[in-house]
Amino acid sequence: MLNYPPKILLAFSQTFKEDQQQFFKWLLENGYAELAALSSAIRGSEEAVNWLMKHHFFHLAALDGAIDRQQKAKEWLIKHDFLFLVRLADAVNENPEAIAWFGQNDLHVYLVIAQQIRDFRNRQTFDYHKKQS
Known part of the structure; x- marks a missing residue:
């Protein structure tokens, strides 16, 4: 996700x-x-996860899983050297070290993304679309 311009990340x-x-x-x-x-995957769409997989955006599908605290998804990201995405998932899940890392590295747009995803999730009462593992 580091390759996207800030304007695109803010739109996301x-x-x-x-x-x-x-x-x-x-x-x-x-x-x-x-x-x-x-975005659709994070909001619960299995169809969107399938689209990401079909179009070879495996790292984004794994990010969705890691945001949902799926250990296998997080392990996949680590194994394939997507440590930035692991940090982003951790920031969404309020990991203080991840949040501090983004701030210390002037990557504030990712803190905005993490906060928006967190706020969205906090507005949800129960998301039956997501599978826990």
Whole structure:
């Protein structure tokens, strides 16, 4: 996720707000379908996870799993050297070291993303789409 311009990352972060359709649609229509799919996956869409896998965005599918605290997904990210995504998942899950790392490295846009995902998840009462492992 380090290769995306800040503007794109901020648009991605906005897809987790209550009225997010315009940002989601913008990502889809402007060459960032993988980020739209990741947003949908994080919001509970198995179809989006399947799309990520089919289009070889395995690291983004694993990020979705790691955000949901799936140990196998986190292990896959570590094994394939996606440590940045592990930190992002940890920041979403309020790991103080991960949050501090993003701040210390002036990667504040990822703190915004983590907060938006966390806020979205906190608004959910129960997400039966997600499988726990």
